[in-house]
Amino acid sequence: MAAxxxxxxxxxxxxxxxxxxxxxxxxxxxxxxxxxxxxxxxxCAQGGINAAKxxxxxxxxxxxxxxxxxxxxxxxxxxxPVKDMCxxxxxxxxxxxxxxxPFNRTxxxxxxxxxxxxxxxxxxxFAGATTGQQLLYALDEQVRRYESEGKVxxxxxxxxxxxxxxxxxxxxxxxxxxxxxxxxxTFPADAIIIATGGNGAIFGKSTNSVVCTGSAQSALYQQGxxxxxxxxxxxxxxxxxxxxxxxxxxxxxxxxxxxVWVPKAPGDKRDPxxxxxxxxxxFLEEWYPKYGNLVPRxxxxxxxxxxxxxxxxxxxxxxxxxxxxxxxxxxILDRKLEGILEIYEKFxxxxxxxxxxxxxxxxxxxxxxxxxxFKQATNIPGIFAAGECEYQYHGANRLGxxxxxxxxxxxxxxxxxxxxxxxxxxxxxxxxxxxxxxKKKQEDANSLLMNNQGTENPFRxxxxxxxxxxxxxxxxxxxxxxxxxxxKLVEMLERFRKVNLSDRTQWANTSVAFTRQLYNxxxxxxxxxxxxxxxxxxxxxxxKPDFPERDDKNFLKTTKAYFxxxxxxxxxxxxxxxxxLIPPRPRKYDAAK
Amino acid sequence: MANKSVIxxxxxxxxxTSNSYWEEFELAxxxxxxxxxxxxxxxxxxxxxxxxxxxxxTYDSNCLEEVCGSCAMLINGRARMACSALIDNLEQPVKxxxxxxxxxxxxxxxxxxxxxxxxxxxxxxVPIDGTYDLGPGPRVSPEEQEQAYPISRCISCTCCMExxxxxxxxxxxVGAATIAQVRLxxxxxxxxxxxxxxxxxxxxxxxxxxxxxxxxxxxxCPKDIPLTKAISEVGGAVMKQAIGDLFRR
Numbered sequence: 001m002a003a004x005x006x007x008x009x010x011x012x013x014x015x016x017x018x019x020x021x022x023x024x025x026x027x028x029x030x031x032x033x034x035x036x037x038x039x040x041x042x043x044c045a046q047g048g049i050n051a052a053k054x055x056x057x058x059x060x061x062x063x064x065x066x067x068x069x070x071x072x073x074x075x076x077x078x079x080x081p082v083k084d085m086c087x088x089x090x091x092x093x094x095x096x097x098x099x100x101x102p103f104n105r106t107x108x109x110x111x112x113x114x115x116x117x118x119x120x121x122x123x124x125x126f127a128g129a130t131t132g133q134q135l136l137y138a139l140d141e142q143v144r145r146y147e148s149e150g151k152v153x154x155x156x157x158x159x160x161x162x163x164x165x166x167x168x169x170x171x172x173x174x175x176x177x178x179x180x181x182x183x184x185x186t187f188p189a190d191a192i193i194i195a196t197g198g199n200g201a202i203f204g205k206s207t208n209s210v211v212c213t214g215s216a217q218s219a220l221y222q223q224g225x226x227x228x229x230x231x232x233x234x235x236x237x238x239x240x241x242x243x244x245x246x247x248x249x250x251x252x253x254x255x256x257x258x259x260v261w262v263p264k265a266p267g268d269k270r271d272p273x274x275x276x277x278x279x280x281x282x283f284l285e286e287w288y289p290k291y292g293n294l295v296p297r298x299x300x301x302x303x304x305x306x307x308x309x310x311x312x313x314x315x316x317x318x319x320x321x322x323x324x325x326x327x328x329x330x331x332i333l334d335r336k337l338e339g340i341l342e343i344y345e346k347f348x349x350x351x352x353x354x355x356x357x358x359x360x361x362x363x364x365x366x367x368x369x370x371x372x373x374f375k376q377a378t379n380i381p382g383i384f385a386a387g388e389c390e391y392q393y394h395g396a397n398r399l400g401x402x403x404x405x406x407x408x409x410x411x412x413x414x415x416x417x418x419x420x421x422x423x424x425x426x427x428x429x430x431x432x433x434x435x436x437x438x439k440k441k442q443e444d445a446n447s448l449l450m451n452n453q454g455t456e457n458p459f460r461x462x463x464x465x466x467x468x469x470x471x472x473x474x475x476x477x478x479x480x481x482x483x484x485x486x487x488k489l490v491e492m493l494e495r496f497r498k499v500n501l502s503d504r505t506q507w508a509n510t511s512v513a514f515t516r517q518l519y520n521x522x523x524x525x526x527x528x529x530x531x532x533x534x535x536x537x538x539x540x541x542x543x544k545p546d547f548p549e550r551d552d553k554n555f556l557k558t559t560k561a562y563f564x565x566x567x568x569x570x571x572x573x574x575x576x577x578x579x580x581l582i583p584p585r586p587r588k589y590d591a592a593k
Numbered sequence: 594m595a596n597k598s599v600i601x602x603x604x605x606x607x608x609x610t611s612n613s614y615w616e617e618f619e620l621a622x623x624x625x626x627x628x629x630x631x632x633x634x635x636x637x638x639x640x641x642x643x644x645x646x647x648x649x650x651t652y653d654s655n656c657l658e659e660v661c662g663s664c665a666m667l668i669n670g671r672a673r674m675a676c677s678a679l680i681d682n683l684e685q686p687v688k689x690x691x692x693x694x695x696x697x698x699x700x701x702x703x704x705x706x707x708x709x710x711x712x713x714x715x716x717x718x719v720p721i722d723g724t725y726d727l728g729p730g731p732r733v734s735p736e737e738q739e740q741a742y743p744i745s746r747c748i749s750c751t752c753c754m755e756x757x758x759x760x761x762x763x764x765x766x767v768g769a770a771t772i773a774q775v776r777l778x779x780x781x782x783x784x785x786x787x788x789x790x791x792x793x794x795x796x797x798x799x800x801x802x803x804x805x806x807x808x809x810x811x812x813x814c815p816k817d818i819p820l821t822k823a824i825s826e827v828g829g830a831v832m833k834q835a836i837g838d839l840f841r842r
Contacts, residue, residue: 020724035653036709038749039661097730100719100781102742109732128742133660137745141718148713156706180698209655243623244630244676245657335739339746343658346677347627412724459637459649502639503648507608508699510651511636 003027004422006415007174007189009160009216011037013132013404014387015195016139017411018418023146027419030187031143032155032176034211038140041197041209042407045132046340047116047252048124049096049404051089055110060121062086067582067593069402072118072296073367073395074540074550074587076229076558078578081374081392085409092408093125099138103127104336114255114336116400118296120592124401129250129339135404159513160216163192163223163383164438171382172428175438177446180508184443186435190422191382193414194220195407198366198388202521202528203474204466206363207239207248217370217389218520221527225378226371227561227570228391230524231531234398234541235474236364237300238323238357240347246362247347249323250340251400253357254293256332258325260284260300261356262313272315272322272356283307288589295589298397298541301361305475308360315358322356363474365403367394367541368531371560376414377421384418386410391558396540449515454498458515461499465492465521473528477544482533489526493568496522527561527570534572535559552584597622600642600686601631603650605700617642617686628675628689629654629664632701652701659815662748665755666691666701672755672813675701692755705751711771712749715791719784731782744777744823746816753810753820765799769810772801773823779830792827792834801828 004027008015011033022029031037052065066086070079097103097111103125104112113122127134146152157179164173164186173188199214200206221227238253238260239246254260261280268275284303285292295303304321308314315321325333325341330353333341344352369391376384376392386407393406428434468488472481496519503511537551538544557574564571599620606613619642620626620634629652636649654664657676664675667690669683680687695703733741747770754760754768775791778784795801801824810820 024724035655035661035663036706036749038709039655039663041656041661043660043748044656044658091726094726094729095721095724098719098721098727098783100730100778100784102733102738102745105733105735105738107735109734111729127745130660130746133748134742134745138719141712142721142724144709144713145716145718145720148716209661210657211655242630243625244627244633247658339660346659347625347679349679457637459633463637502646505607505648508651508702511649 004190004419005030005188006418006422007032007187007192008195009174009192010040010195010197010387010389012040012042012195012197012387013136013139013407014411015193016136016143017408018193018195018386018415019152020139020142020146021412021415022419023151025416025419027422029152030155030189031152032158032160032174034157034159034179036156037143037154038137040136041212042136043133044207044209044248045404046129046248046250047255048114048126048131048401049093049135050116050123050399050401051093051125051405052086052121052123053090053093053111053113056113056122058121060123062089064121065089065123068119069393069399070395070582071587071593072399073397075395075556075579075584076232076539076577077393077395079581080578083581085393085406088409089405092405096135096138099142101127101134101138114252115294116255117251117294117300118291118399120291124252124255126252126336129252129337132404135408160196160219161442161516162219162438163380164435165223165380166428166434167430169224169380171380172434175442177442177513179513182446182506182509182512184439184446186439188435190425191384191418193418194370194383194385194389195387195411196389199521199524200363200366201517202465202525203363203469204463205242205244205246205470207236207246213517213521214366214524215517215520218524220370220378220383221561222523222563223380224563225380225383227368227524227527228371228558229368229531230527230561231535231559232367232396232541233363233474233528234297234365234367235301235361236297237304237361238359239362239364240344240357241360241362242347247343248364249344249357249359251297253323253325253337253340256336257328258293258323260293260304260321260323262307262315262321266312267317269316273326281313290592291589296397296399297364298543299589301475302543304361320358320360323359324356325352326354326356361475363470365398367391367396367398375417376410377417382421382425384414386414396542445516446512449499449501449512450504452499452501454500456495456499458499458501458511458518461492461495462518462521465525469525469528473532475543477532477542478546479533479544482529485529486526486533489522489529493522530570531559531561531572550587556584599626599631599680602686602688603700604690605650606691606697608699609697616647626680628668628678628680628687629657631680632675650701651699660748662750665705665750665752667693672752674750674815677815692751694755694760695751708749708751708754708768708770711767712774714767715771715775715794716787717771717774717778719778719781720786721783733782737780741777741780744773744818747773747818748816750815752813752815756809756813758807758809759803759805764803766803767795767799769820769824772827773818773820776823776827779827789834792831795827795831796835801831804828
């Protein structure tokens with residue numbers, strides 16, 4: 001029997017972890033990515049990766065990591081896979097260490113660990129403040145090794161368009177587009193793994209990279225995959241506002257002692273360094289004495305919103321607060337945080353070693369995603385998912401430094417399960433008809449866009465989408481606004497039909513690719529808005545002032561959206577959450593758990 | 594500051610074989626602009642300075658925080674990353690051109706995949722036994738980590754190659770970035786197993802001997818990687834191995 005052929009879509013940490021496992025098992029892998037895989041969004045992860053190695057004599061354990069993760073996620077995550085992930089984490093760190101990741105070290109040459117949000121333990125291994133970059137490079141190097149041995153074939157600058165499904169709705173491959181020649185082609189596979197990251201672009205400006213549009217997930221949702229917990233969007237408390245994106249200022253800045261404050265006097269125009277201690281308000285430390293500046297992100301973000309919008313204490317009356325590192329020794333800052341300090345210096349022009357940084361919350365992470373089972377399989381046979389594009393590990397709020405571990409772990413589970421599934425798969429009986437049909441469908445979609453004579457500029461439509469979603473679907477949510485948001489999305493989908501491409505050429509046409517993504521963003525935005533509308537409670541990152549409490553009786557459930565093609569809109573089901581290991585309890589960070 | 598504007602001149606080319614041409618754009622100034630945000634504004638309103646409708650500019654970009662290595666181009670003649678090129682710090686008109694030493698895809702996008710091929714040639718990886726749970730890696734002192742980490746921050750942007758007078762079709766020079774990676778892996782406790790092969794790959798035509806010590810690489814590197822130091826260290830090791838090989842024959 002021929003070796004199974006697996007297609008992996010996305011070359012970030014999850015995709016590359018899957019590729020390595022598959023190649024190791026002797027199967028063939030085709031790896032598809034919009035950008036060269038070394039340029040994937042995982043490079044943006046800064047602060048570190050969690051694993052309860054307990055190298056600081058604090059009595060940490062994988063169970064406490066598991067409990068912190070479930071509690072931080074406000075009990076919305078299915079518990080067995082989270083427990084497995086936390087148990088695998090120390091081994092993952094060892095593997096990365098063996099691959100040569102230049103983790104920071106203790107004087108004895110052991111791995112150093114720092115503290116992150118939502119925990120009281122030093123559990124986060126780190127390589128300066130560019131940990132994601134270093135981890136991605138380690139996996140990229142191992143994949144390059146397999147590539148040079150002929151076990152992996154890369155398709156870089158190719159974009160996934162859709163899955164090829166047979167008459168029984170079993171996945172038989174993918175349809176993709178060469179972003180240079182604009183050629184649409186189908187590729188057969190026995191199983192595919194989606195590892196395409198988050199959907200920040202739906203919110204216009206976010207901390208995400210340009211490729212993080214959620215387009216692949218949305219395409220699959222429109223083909224019949226369930227999309228789970230779409231309404232759970234993480235807004236990171238500390239970002240640098242910008243015209244083109246919101247640049248992340250890592251939680252590790254607070255992990256190393258950074259303090260968040262505002263001047264006590266509204267509109268205080270003094271240089272922050274001249275404001276005496278007793279005229280500063282360290283509001284996180286006051287409100288959350290036990291966790292202080294290291295409360296989970298949803299809590300810190302809401303606190304900043306309260307200070308800025310309710311109490312009108314933003315710096316100079318603007319939506320900004322200080323993140324202050326100036327009290328920390330410069331040598332320590334350089335050794336542990338240089339990467340992020342450099343970002344602030346380059347993009348803002350001030351040296352955060354000398355002056356407090358001005359920051360504000362920004363859309364950061366997609367907790368929801370493609371629905372998968374405990375083997376990372378979606379509901380369509382042959383389609384697996386791993387990494388930020390799926391929903392499994394973070395519940396209603398992700399803890400800092402858990403994303404890198406969930407990406408690698410998810411990839412390591414998805415890879416072998418895809419191979420196992422592929423080995424048991426019956427060959428496709430009826431030839432190539434389904435491939436031809438899918439290819440034609442996608443080519444038709446392209447020519448429709450190319451020839452459309454309308455008035456809507458896709459880039460401007462996208463800006464409107466981002467502003468709409470950021471305003472009503474992020475930190476504070478009201479049912480009335482969510483309803484209006486969905487109505488506006490319907491209107492925008494209607495306007496999309498009048499889209500006009502200013503570029504109609506057949507070579508490296510970025511407008512075509514972008515406009516296709518935009519359509520998928522609009523469809524997925526409805527899942528987010530409607531999911532948020534339906535969940536009348538507050539849980540983790542999902543906060544409704546009209547329903548301020550968590551409601552386990554009615555909403556301790558996974559939201560599952562599926563696409564109804566005839567109605568052209570999402571429908572919803574709700575699924576029980578597996579809370580078999582830790583009984584849900586109230587989540588409070590003003591005291592120790 | 595009212596009505597202040599930004600003039601951007603862009604060298605365009607529709608495909609790899611067509612002729613290049615220049616287009617000029619005028620944008621309203623606002624604080625915090627950079628080259629990428631300007632290109633995004635042009636995409637939303639693709640009209641030249643003289644009012645002619647045109648196409649959005651094709652360029653590579655991804656992270657927009659200078660860590661993915663995508664958006665390298667010539668900005669006012671200098672090889673650098675577009676996302677971190679703040680408009681306020683640039684002389685106007687801002688002149689954007691694609692890299693000159695790599696095949697042009699379209700407009701400002703070039704095919705720089707040669708760097709990834711070079712990384713294959715020098716086996717820039719640690720040859721681990723497998724991904725099974727085999728316990729922790731070798732101990733590494735903080736001093737060794739502090740040597741390795743700066744080199745490991747290379748984003749493969751290829752600015753060092755564009756700026757290098759020796760990097761061209763005649764020499765086939767691998768370029769500074771790849772040589773620095775040899776330095777990185779040859780000093781890793783497990784990585785150095787492949788030391789000899791890596792050094793051999795840097796001997797002969799296109800190898801480390803092509804370096805003319807112009808030092809342009811260090812000057813343009815956006816990550817301040819000690820490239821010339823790495824080149825001289827690797828150069829010494831290559832020389833030592835070459836002489837050793839001579840005597841072993």
